[in-house]
Amino acid sequence: MEETGISREEILSILKNAKSADTRYERVLSSMCTYPHEIAVLAHTQFIEANMGDPGLFPGTYHLEKQVLKMFGSLLHHKNNPENCGYLTTGGTESNIQAIRSMVNGRRDIKNPNVVMPESAHFSFDKVADLSGVEIRKASLDKTLKVDIDSVRSLINENTIGLVGIAGTTEFGQVDPIEELSEIALEKGLFLHVDAAFGGFVLPFMGVRYRYDFAVEGVTSMTIDPHKMGLSTIPSGGLMFRRSEYLDDLEIHTPYLSISKQYSLTGTRSGAAVASTYAVMRHLGKEGYRRVVGQCMEQTQNIVTGAGEMGIGTVIDPVMNVLALRVPNADDVRKRLLDEFGWHVSITRNPRALRLVVMPHIAGDIVELFLNDLEKLI
Template structure:
């Protein structure tokens, strides 16, 4: 900073110029996040100074968090689940695996994750001192239970399943993983960061949550398909005793213990989540998911018309197209101000149909994509 400050008006103008360089969501088809709902933004600002690092000082905000955990628990098959709202999927995954490790203290502990798992598990393994074993996928890019079973040994402390994989939006066979977890007496964590607010509202039902016996914990990010503000991730445990494995004494605070990984913890994004959950209800989220799945269907129909294959029939609102020279196509789309991503293995063009996308904008994108491919 400088010796002397500048006027508020000047600062805001500087910030405005920086913000102009950001990509507007309407041109983004690569992100699992979306534009927050206006109500979420209002609620966020109303709670902007709250700090659940010391919930004793913010009992009203803590009650809001308890309500959010209760709503997520009810949605995910365990109304009495314990948990809290974290800073995002990475913290949630670290904390879940921390519980698994602490429940089963063993030399050289390992965890088994699918090859499709998010890179946050690499971070978690590094932070927690866990060996990371990666199970192979089947032809539909779901984890192969037989591969998981082959990797389990006496030092395995947790299995991980994904409900809405980052690359393909695929749902692992959680029920089969749960059988392995129960028979091996191993903790099972489900990463439903993306799918947790999609799968319950699909026409086809998929077993993935606490309705499956053997699931120990599950996480879901309201700042993704929930249209909440960043950062917000719900981490839920079937058993309260598991949550207590995270407790840390906080002698200098009015509150006497914390369960979170972070100390200071905003209540603003939690309030935003509460507001939109109350506002949308199940009916509202069914409408949002239907909109996103309709967009997904639009991409499928366009691809079929152009003779382009999808790697799998989309299960959620992610489509991966088998496009030749995809690494050439991506920068050509960016020249037209479209932002997409690719899957590394197998190589494909990955498109995420989020709530901010409209049918009109999608059709403009598809016209540009067709033009780029033909060139």
């Protein structure tokens, strides 16, 4: 850091150069994030200094957070005062860590706890294990890449404190059989967390009705991320519990703030993300999100059709706007798509396939360009 600062113009020039080196989303088919909605950006800038870690100083922003939680409740069929049953997080990783933390704190009688979840669970749960010492037991998947219920049952023992199901897996966009996991959770008195970080802003706006949320009796908590398909700014996540006592299990005394207790993992929390999420959800409404999801699903089907014409199938029929193409030599194709054409795609682990996420920035002309470039390599 220099002794004397530099001019505004120099700073802006440096920032412009840095920004120009960043990847624009138009050729990104690997990310579950996208450009935020313009009204989300506007709201974010207006609340940039608001800290939800000390909400007594920012009652207006805190009120917006409560309204967002009510809207989450409407999407996720939460009927029991949802505004008192969660908070806005930095994203799915924090939400998943906190859900497992609530499981652990609610079962302090278990000395060596374990949690059973699918092999397809997000890597954030491995961070939970590293941080807390909780044993993560991973159940195998069935032929449709949903968690295998028999495998789940086989992993449960006297130290099991909870189960995890995924509504929109990161690699394949698959939805686990949450109702069957719920039956096990109710039978054995276990906490059931549903990671709907991606699917939470997709599944409610599709024509197909999936039972994966609080409408299912055994679901205890849920992750939902507005900064993915919700079109909010980064970082915007959400964690909700069925009842407030599960949130109370995260309570920490805060003697020198304007509030007496805190539930979040992070101390300082972005009020700007709260305002951004509130603004875009109120602005788009369910009708607007149905339109966004519908467009993404249309382009997903266009890729499936175009790839099919090249003789390329999918690992599973896409459940949402995530698909995996059975491309020969997928790792080599991925590298060449990037090196020769600038396309950012990713690879699934098992089976190896070309993974694509069709976010709102992927328009019809982009799909056509991608398919043309893919055909050159195939």
